[in-house]
Amino acid sequence: MKRTKYFFTVALLLVGLTFPVHAELPGDVLFQVSTLDALLAGIYDGEMTYGELEEHGGFGLGTFNQLDGEMVALDGEFYQVKDDGAAYPVPDSARTPFAVVTFFEPDQELSVTGPVDYEGLKRALDDSLPTKNIFYALRIEGEFDYLKARSVPKQTKPYKPLSEVVVEQVEFEFDDVSGTLVGFRCPEYVKGINVAGYHLHFITEDRSAGGHVLEVRTGDVTVEIDETAHFFVSLPDDREFYAADFSRESYVE
């Protein structure tokens, strides 16, 4: 097995400023593995294990090698929502090609009285943010009148780009469900590296099911917002990533 050198390029730039990240910037670093465009291009195998990832935060979202489902991290626990819709615990040895985590420390809390649909929820959040130009981690907890989530089937090589895989995505609908939305709002300028705007995953209160959120109509929910002004990207050190051509503009989810 090739030795991982994940902290390669970006770490060299940031190492003097932020290490040790936990000691100097507690909770305020968004830690990301690889880039969104790499995932969209079909680079579905990473070297970083979940054992390593959790050192950078126990709150966030992502996926697994071979694109084997949707990841939700909440309260330090990692869950894998496979294409059967069920949430499974993640072994430390599992690896990820794309993940975003942080140590969640809310700066702001607000209550949203439902019913509010996804667009309404985004507007309510946007209205309460001090700026759209930093990163936010979001924890939205409570009752949901309706929620539609998806997961993706595990892939085998040769990998298809994500735009073709999502055609096979499996969707799950929930009515009157309690749970938590976990995710981020990223600035527009981050396009290609992460999802610009909102990206939320869901996990039920009993931690039995969830997925990548497609539609939602909330009941009454509590929103916690963690303002995050530091962004750390750990780039893959592998042949596929080095060889990929990201000048194409076709990588659209």
Ligand SMILES: [Zn+2]
């Ligand atoms: Zn997602």
